[in-house]
Amino acid sequence: MLLLVALGTFAQIRAAADELDRHDPSPADAVSWFEEAPGKFRLEIYAPTKQDAASAQAIVGAAAPELHLKQKRVKAADWVAMSLEGLPAVRAGRFVVAGAHALAHESGGRTKIWIEASEAFGTGHHGTTWGCLMALEHYLRQRANCTRPPALRVLDVGAGSGVLAIAAAKGGANALAIEIDRRAAAIAKINAEQNNVAPRVRVIAGDGARHIAGQRFDLIFANILMRPLIRLAPKLVRALKPGGTLILSGLLRVQSPLVREAYANRGLTLERMIPKEAWMTLVWRKP
Numbered sequence: 646m647l648l649l650v651a652l653g654t655f656a657q658i659r660a661a662a663d664e665l666d667r668h669d670p671s672p673a674d675a676v677s678w679f680e681e682a683p684g685k686f687r688l689e690i691y692a693p694t695k696q697d698a699a700s701a702q703a704i705v706g707a708a709a710p711e712l713h714l715k716q717k718r719v720k721a722a723d724w725v726a727m728s729l730e731g732l733p734a735v736r737a738g739r740f741v742v743a744g745a746h747a748l749a750h751e752s753g754g755r756t757k758i759w760i761e762a763s764e765a766f767g768t769g770h771h772g773t774t775w776g777c778l779m780a781l782e783h784y785l786r787q788r789a790n791c792t793r794p795p796a797l798r799v800l801d802v803g804a805g806s807g808v809l810a811i812a813a814a815k816g817g818a819n820a821l822a823i824e825i826d827r828r829a830a831a832i833a834k835i836n837a838e839q840n841n842v843a844p845r846v847r848v849i850a851g852d853g854a855r856h857i858a859g860q861r862f863d864l865i866f867a868n869i870l871m872r873p874l875i876r877l878a879p880k881l882v883r884a885l886k887p888g889g890t891l892i893l894s895g896l897l898r899v900q901s902p903l904v905r906e907a908y909a910n911r912g913l914t915l916e917r918m919i920p921k922e923a924w925m926t927l928v929w930r931k932p
Contacts, residue, residue: 646674646691646692646693646718646719647691647692647693647694647695647697647698647716647717647718647719648689648690648691648692648716648717648718648719649688649689649690649691649692649698649701649702649705649714649715649716650687650688650689650690650714650715650716650717651687651688651705651712651713651714651715652681652685652686652687652688652712653685653686653688653709653711653712654684654685654686655680655684655686657686657709657711657712658678658686658687658688658709658712659678659686659923660708660709661688661704661705661708661709661712662676662678662688662923663708663897663899663923664704664705664707664708664709665690665701665704665705665708666897666923667897668704669870669872672692672696672697672698672700672701672704673690673691673692673697673701674691674692674693675689675690675691676688676689676690676691677689688705688712690705690714691719698716701714702714734747734748734750734751735775736755737775737778737779737782738778738779738781738782738783739754739755739756739782739785740755740756740758740778740781740782740812740815741755741756741757741758742758742760742774742778742808742812743757743758743759743760744759744760744761745759745761756812756815756816758808758811758812758815758840759836759839759840760806760808760811760836771924772921772922772923772924773868773894773895773896773921773924773926774808774809774868774894775921776894776919776920776921776924776925776926777809777866777868777892777894777926778808778809778812779919779926780890780892780917780919780926780928781809781812781813781816781864781866781892783917783928784864784890784892785816795863796819797813797816797817797818797819797863797864798818798819798820798821798860798861798862798863798864799813799814799818799819799820799821799862799863799864799865799866800820800821800823800857800860800862800864800865800866800884801813801820801821801822801823801865801866802823802853802865802866802867802868802869802877802881803823803824803825803867803868803869803873803895804822804823804824804829804830804833804848805824805829805833805868806829806832806833806836807822807824807832807833807834807836807837807846807848808836809822809866809868810822810833810837810846810848810866811836811837811840811842811846813864813866814837814840814842814845814846815840815842818845818863818864819845819847820845820846820847821847821849821853821856821857821860821862822837822846822847822848822849823848823849823851823852823853823856823857824848824849824850825850825851825852825853826850827850830848830849830850831850833846833848834848854880857880857884860884861884861885861886861889862884862885862886862889863886863888863889863890864889864890864891864892865881865884865885865889865890865891865892866892866894867881867891867892867893867894867895868892868893868894868895869895870895870896871895871896871897871900871903871904874893874895874896874904874907875903875904875907878907878908878911879911882908882911882912882913882931885931886931887931887932888930888931888932889930889931890916890928890929890930890931891908891913891928891929891930891931892926892927892928892929893908893926893927893928893929894924894925894926894927896924896925896926896927897923897924897925898920898923898924898925900925901918901925901927904927905927908927908929912931912932913929913930913931913932914929914930914931914932915927915928915929916928916929916930
């Protein structure tokens with residue numbers, strides 16, 4: 646595993662990170678950026694091979710030629726350990742998401758979601774997962790105003806670690822979580838069991854099209870990528886009940902206009918936009 650690091654201005658670091666995020670597949674296993682000191686930002690890129698590192702350098706060089714990337718080799722095991730031990734708890738409305746190391750120190754009335762850093766996407770630290778959790782928080786608050794709310798059916802497309810389906814289940818829903826990556830689906834099942842919501846979270850490995858055909862859901866999450874979101878628009882809108890809510894994420898802010906166009910043309914109303922760093926979460930309602 647190779648770690649590439651660069652220091653620069655906000656504009657430079659943001660441009661480089663955004664360009665890396667646009668590449669699908671990306672040469673980087675992970676990309677993060679943060680403010681290291683007032684006015685000084687740090688970009689970190691983890692690349693699995695020398696060839697991937699060279700590709701990442703070329704992408705950064707084209708997006709922000711002023712940045713100078715320094716490279717060093719790190720052990721993959723050290724990176725995983727750092728993720729397990731160093732990730733702080735993430736708070737999003739009523740929810741707090743963390744590994745066992747951080748949840749042990751949590752007190753108060755928040756709903757705890759136990760997710761360890763792993764191969765499956767979704768620890769709550771990414772802006773898209775946080776945005777989806779905040780959208781769920783808003784949805785549940787509105788639902789609480791109903792005198793006798795009906796049973797809630799939730800669909801989570803591209804479930805990753807299962808964090809969103811688990812959060813919905815802890816909010817009283819029955820959730821169907823679909824994940825195309827079989828290893829990630831296995832991790833989502835384990836996470837549902839560890840969070841004591843396995844009876845309310847059904848995890849399916851595969852594209853899930855036959856499992857949602859003819860079904861209708863009150864709430865749908867799709868935290869994936871721009872192109873799949875646009876491609877899946879007809880199926881997701883069809884699977885949403887009248888009056889239902891559709892939460893879309895996995896988007897860079899610059900990509901959101903294309904996704905908005907794809908869904909607005911299908912009769913949905915855009916209710917909220919939730920930005921977080923370079924990312925955007927879109928919340929739609931079906932009349």
